Amino acid sequence: MVQPLLCVFPYYIAPGGFGARGSGLRGFILPRLTAARRNCYNTVTTANHAEELMNITELRYLVAIMKWGSVSAAAKQLYAAQPNVSKALKNLEEEYGLRIFERSSTGMIPTEQGKRFIRQAQRVLQQVDELKQEAHQQRSCAELRVVLTHATYASYAAVDFLQQAARSEQLRVHIRESGAIEALDFVLRQGYHIALLRYAAEDEDYYLRYCQRHGLRQEPIMEFSYLLLTSQDSPLARRQVRELDELNDYIEVLHGDTHLPGEESTVSRWQVNPNRRIHVYERCSQFSILQNLPTAYMWSSPMPQRALEQYHLALHNCPAQKQQMRDVLVYPEREPLQPEEQLFVQLLHKQADATIKDSGWKKI
Known part of the structure; x- marks a missing residue:
């Protein structure tokens, strides 16, 4: 040749x-x-x-x-x-x-x-x-800059990536957790390569238009309804919550960075008591609160079983909670993913699939 x-x-x-x-x-x-x-x-x-x-x-x-x-x-x-x-x-x-x-x-x-x-x-x-x-x-440097939603399966994918990348001569990895709006800003203006967004299905048009306007490709990862996450010792772990007002005497732990631009962060779409809330921005802090405060709960995506066991937590279906959520990966449309980024995306899909299989939920 x-x-x-x-x-x-x-x-x-x-x-x-x-x-x-x-x-x-x-x-x-x-x-x-x-x-x-x-x-x-x-x-x-x-x-x-x-x-x-x-x-x-x-x-x-x-x-x-x-x-x-x-x-x-x-x-x-x-x-x-x-x-x-x-x-x-x-x-x-x-x-x-x-x-x-x-x-x-x-x-x-x-x-x-x-x-x-x-x-x-x-x-x-x-x-x-x-x-x-x-x-x-x-060639010898594993580089990744990724922004993740507050999802345990995503953090597990990041650990899987690090275990493989650790063999590289050099390692330059930035992993950040944030809400969807902040994650988009990190990709568009602060040098991050990819972001995993989480948003309500009713907000999908907003994010679709935003991504199209800014040249971002979307890749679906997971669709789910929120589950009730509590300590295994919580009174809520011993009964099924059928109506949201049954939670009014409990304390809701929620992510403080999930609202859309112009939307008040104190607005509740689910009509739960707004006077008993803890806003936290980091998953481990949330898990610690749930572990040590039996009257606390939060709405969660499906989680790997090993994480529930590690943090002594329990997930429950709540028939009254019908909010459909979506986890979607975004990255610049005109820039092909580098090998390290492709590997992370593969591992993310793998962890999402395993989590969905364990919980019985479905992929998009």
């Missing part, structure tokens, strides 16, 4: 070189650039032209000859065949019509033109090496 030859303005890299998006290499202009090579800018040439184009290996040979003083010494240091090094030097001198070195009994001495040529070659090689190093670091 013929390998394509990558041409990068304003110099050329033959097969076996490198390529990087947004490399920013500029300013290397060789003397006596031929018309054919000027016409090659921003084009892809086949390997049939490789003999006509300078490649990075030739530049390395050239710099090594200057450093070590002879073709034979350069070949030895580079573990290259001496004829290949000699041929590379000859090709460069013929192609650009200049004499790079003077041959003498004491070795190879660069001419004035040769010195200028080699200085430019050294600058290019330095940039090439920096790009290679950066590309290696990117």
Whole structure:
């Protein structure tokens, strides 16, 4: 199979070189650039032209000859065949019509033109090496910036990701919990890559329009009705709540960042006593309150059974609670997900599916 030859303005890299998006290499202009090579800018040439184009290996040979003083010494240091090094030097001198070195009994001495040529070659090689190093670091670095709704299965997916990413040489992970509106702001303005939103089904039109207007793709994860979450020692754990007003004497623990713009955070859509509430913004605090306050409860999505056991909690159906909720993943439509992000999304679906299976609820 013929390998394509990558041409990068304003110099050329033959097969076996490198390529990087947004490399920013500029300013290397060789003397006596031929018309054919000027016409090659921003084009892809086949390997049939490789003999006509300078490649990075030739530049390395050239710099090594200057450093070590002879073709034979350069070949030895580079573990290259001496004829290949000699041929590379000859090709460069013929192609650009200049004499790079003077041959003498004491070795190879660069001419004035040769010195200028080699200085430019050294600058290019330095940039090439920096790009290679950066590309290696990117390959060996697991990077993820994600905003999650207050969902236990999502935090489990994040832990699953970290267990796999821990094998990487570098780890740059930012995991934040927030409400849907704040999560959208983190994706659009604060450099986060993906967000898991939770919103009521009746608010879906608002979020659909918002995401379409801002170029965000939506990926459904879960649909559910809220369940009643309490301590296993709560009086509510021993009976079924059929009407919401049965909860008026209990304390509701709720997320403090779930309302829409312009909507009062104190408004209750479910007609439960608004005078007995605790607003908390972090899941572990909520679980601690439920564990230690038997009269407290909160509305929750389905949870993994191991989390319920860990925090000594119980989930109950409540026939009066008919609020349909949706968990939806969003990310910029024009930017493909990176491998680490794809892995996280796969793990998120896996945890959501397992949680739904345990609880008997359904996926969208």
